[in-house]
């Protein structure tokens with residue numbers, strides 16, 4: 317968000333300063349209208365080291381708002397980006413086999429549909445360790461990665477993927493164009509929700525795109541989030557929650573035309589892929605899916621405030637049911653552990669008021685997370701090996717988006733009588 321949109325900052329616990337979003341991050345017309353408060357919660361990914369337990373975790377209001385002008389759902393408070401993406405930000409280097417296949421299939425489709433070949437350029441924004449761009453390189457297409465975090469950028473370069481270590485925006489796009497760089501394909505997956513200056517980001521896409529090039533953006537959609545009450549995917553690191561309606565309006569303001577929408581219900585709780593071309597020079601005819609999805613969103617109420625108020629009621633129900641379930645199990649002497657110290661777990665636990673007294677510990681395969689604590693709830697994070705040593709009666713799946721994989725990995729725990737609790741869309745024991 318730009319300086320002129322920012323309200324005065326207000327100090328909060330621990331010296332962090334949250335900014336109240338004074339105007340919609342997309343259209344800038346008016347502040348988002350609040351519909352859901354998840355309380356004041358710590359930064360979800362800022363795990364607490366054992367030697368830092370004496371100090372309280374700084375907390376910031378976590379509240380969802382709806383823009384009544386352009387329909388974009390967004391948080392009503394924000395932290396400076398450097399507070400979120402600080403040096404302690406967990407580094408995720410591994411991807412599920414499923415996501416790698418999904419990405420490779422997309423690359424092959426793009427090469428085929430756009431007739432890419434020698435001389436074509438594919439750019440990825442937030443290219444991480446370059447695994448997607450490698451699929452282009454393997455097929456003889458030139459690539460450029462843009463990745464602001466040093467670890468993944470270095471890993472990408474080591475793997476032979478040209479990568480610039482920068483935040484992407486209009487200014488960077490102008491510099492690239494001045495160097496003679498234009499992209500036939502720009503891919504931006506799971507990054508748009510994290511972008512502090514959304515308009516500069518989209519303007520940059522439009523600047524960098526070749527005349528008949530295509531931009532492909534993937535992000536979890538607000539429609540599936542509402543439908544499955546995935547409120548735990550709301551946390552400070554995610555500034556915005558996109559519908560196709562909101563994306564179309566955002567892109568149109570920057571001279572980009574939506575030409576296709578695809579839906580992947582099985583990825584991150586429900587992912588959408590939007591494809592855009594330059595409105596002035598692009599030659600694609602929009603697919604029938606564009607009009608169909610826009611109409612479906614209107615029919616589902618995604619364009620009205622009332623739908624979001626209903627969602628807030630659904631969230632309160634899930635939170636109450638979860639606490640009742642865990643409390644009654646604990647009262648019966650059952651032991652409960654959690655699986656995966658994901659950011660969404662922090663939102664679920666902290667906004668529902670579940671702490672160490674109900675969930676004894678959380679296991680996670682990421683060694684960088686082990687021996688730390690979930691912020692706020694202060695639940696210790698341990699190696700998954702302890703599950704078979706301690707055999708807790710129940711395992712609360714905090715990464716429900718990969719529940720099938722987790723349950724398959726923990727088949728021995730289940731064989732010995734362990735049960736799984738899936739928290740959303742309604743808490744159930746499996």
Ligand SMILES: [Zn+2]
Nearest residue numbers: 340343383386
């Ligand atoms: Zn707006």
